[in-house]
Amino acid sequence: MGGIGEGATGQRVGVYPGTFDPITLGHLDIIRRGAKLVDKLIIGVTTNPSKNPMFTPEERMETVRREVAAQGIDNVEVVGFNALLMKFAEKQGARVIVRGLRAVADFEYEYQMAGMNQQLNSGIETVFLMADVSLQPIASKLVKEIALFGGEISQFVTPAVRNEVVERVARLGKLGEY
Numbered sequence: 001m002g003g004i005g006e007g008a009t010g011q012r013v014g015v016y017p018g019t020f021d022p023i024t025l026g027h028l029d030i031i032r033r034g035a036k037l038v039d040k041l042i043i044g045v046t047t048n049p050s051k052n053p054m055f056t057p058e059e060r061m062e063t064v065r066r067e068v069a070a071q072g073i074d075n076v077e078v079v080g081f082n083a084l085l086m087k088f089a090e091k092q093g094a095r096v097i098v099r100g101l102r103a104v105a106d107f108e109y110e111y112q113m114a115g116m117n118q119q120l121n122s123g124i125e126t127v128f129l130m131a132d133v134s135l136q137p138i139a140s141k142l143v144k145e146i147a148l149f150g151g152e153i154s155q156f157v158t159p160a161v162r163n164e165v166v167e168r169v170a171r172l173g174k175l176g177e178y
Contacts, residue, residue: 011038012038012039012040012096013038013039013040013041013092013093013095013096014034014037014038014041014042014095014097014098014127015043015085015088015089016030016031016034016041016043016044016098016099016100017043017044017046017081017088018043018044018045019045019047019048019060019140020043020060020063021053021055021144022055022060022143022164023060023064023140023157024138024140024143024156025135025156026102026135026138027100027140028067028068028158029131029132029135030100030129030131031043031071031073032073033129034098034127034129035073035075035076037096037098037127038096038098039075040075040076040077041073041075041076041077041098042076042077042078042079042094043064043068043076043078043079044079044080044081044092045060045064045078045079046081046085051140051141054144054165054172055164057080058080059164061079063160063164064078065078067158067161070158070160079092084120085097086117086120086121086124089121089124090124094124095123095124095125096124096125096127097114097124097125097126097127098127098129099126099128100128100131101129102131102135102137102139107128110126110128114126114128138156142156143156143165147166147169148172153165153166
């Protein structure tokens with residue numbers, strides 16, 4: 001029997017799923033650390049209409065590819081998906097799901113999801129990585145909200161992502177002034 005996360009090819013394959021709308025420094029921290037745990041880390045960029053995306057799936061995938069390459073992480077592949085996570089992971093040959101945790105509320109939700117996923121496929125493990133303490137408050141939803149109200153987001157995202165968000169907000173229009 002192979003090691004943790006070892007797929008049919010003998011490679012240890014993991015999946016890190018998310019909407020990445022936009023990708024934050026917190027996401028990049030989890031990608032960097034998760035990529036050390038497996039031979040190949042697949043970043044699964046998914047669609048979640050309830051999150052009111054600012055960027056299209058294609059824009060998000062391209063941004064994730066660019067940002068991962070800029071970090072010099074070479075064992076990562078970015079793949080879009082719109083399916084049940086466990087089906088996606090199976091198709092990718094993954095045996096590990098990587099999830100980032102920021103706070104207790106994240107843990108409660110992720111713990112429940114891991115339990116459900118275990119019921120769907122007990123051969124795929126979920127691995128939780130705690131976000132770096134300095135990055136724990138960062139959430140894409142909050143980054144978008146700050147930007148939409150004209151706040152500065154440069155401490156939460158890379159300069160290139162900041163510029164893309166600012167440009168998108170300029171097209172959408174700010175939400176308000178005090």
